[in-house]
Amino acid sequence: MYRRLYSITELVARSLALAGGGVLIVLIVLTCVSIFGRAVVTFDIGLGPIRGIYDMTEIGMAAAIFAFLPWAHLQEAHARVDLFQPVMPKPMNRFLDLLFNTGMLVVAAVGTWRLYLGMQDKLSFGETTLIAQIPLWQGYAASLVGAVGFIFVAAFCVLRSGRRLAGLPD
Template identity: 70%
Template sequence: MYAVLSRIAERLAAALAIAGGLVLLGIVVLTCISIAGRALVPFDLGIGPIRGIYDMTEIGMAAAIFAFLPWAQLRDAHAKVDLFQALMPGGMNRVLELIFNIAMFAIATVGTYRLYLGMQDKLSYGETTLIAQIPVWQGYAAALVGSVGFVLIAAFCILRSARRVVGLPG
C-alpha cells in the first residue's frame, strides 16, 4: 500500500511542478511579447504592450509558487536550520523530521483553508483586477490547486517519516 501511495505522491507533486513551470514559461512569453509591443509603439504599427500584463503576471506567479510547494515538501527541499543535526543520533533526527512534517502539514492545512476563505470572499464581492478586469477569485482558485496538493503531499510525508521512525523503509 505504501508503494502505491508513494507513486501517487510522486506523480502528483511532479505534475503540479510541471504545471507551475509551464505557467512560468507562459508568463515569460507574454512578458516578451508585451515588451516587444511596447518597443514598437513609436513606429505606429498598431502593436503595443499587452493590456493587463501586470495582473496576469501576478496571478501566474502566485499559481506557480503554490504549484511548486508539493514538490519541495516531497523532496525535503524547504529551508531548515540543521546546526545540530550532525551531533544528534540518527533516531533523534528521524523524530525531528516527523515533527517537522507534522508542522508543515498543519501550516499547509491552515494556509489552504485561509486561501479558500479568501477565494470565497473575492467571489462574493466580484472583485476584479485593476487593468485587465480579471476576477480576483480566479487567481485564488489557481493557487488553491497547488495548495491542496501541498496538504496531500505533507500528509504523505508524515506517513513516510513515521515509517522511518519505526525502522521501515520510507
C-alpha cells in the same frame, strides 16, 4: 501499499510542478511579447504592450509558487537549519523530521483553508484586478489547486517520517 501511495504522491507533486513550470513559461512569453510591443509602439504599426500584463503576471506567479510547494516538500528541499543535526543521534533527527513534517501539514491545511476563505470572499464581492479586470477569485482558485496538492503531499511526508522513525524502509 506504501510504494503505491508514494507513486501517486509523486505523480501529483510532479504534475503540479510541471503545470507551474508551464505557467511560468507562458508568463515569460507574454512578458517578452509585451516588452516587444512596448518597444515598437512608437513605430505606429499596430503593436503595443499587452494590457494587464502585470495582473496576469501576479496571478500566474502566485499559482506557480503554490504548484511548486508539493514537489519541494516531497523532495525535502525546503530551507532548514540543521546546525545540530550531525551531532544528534539518528532517532532524534528522525523524531524532529516527524515533528517538522507534522507542523508543515498543519501549516498547509491552515493556509489552504484561509486561501479558500479568501477565494470565497473575492467571489462574493466580485473584486477584479485594476487593469485587466480579471476576477480575483480565479487567481485564488488557481493557487488553491497547488495548496490542496500540498496538503496531500504533506500528509504523505508525515507518514514517510513516521515510517523512518519506526525503522521501516522508504
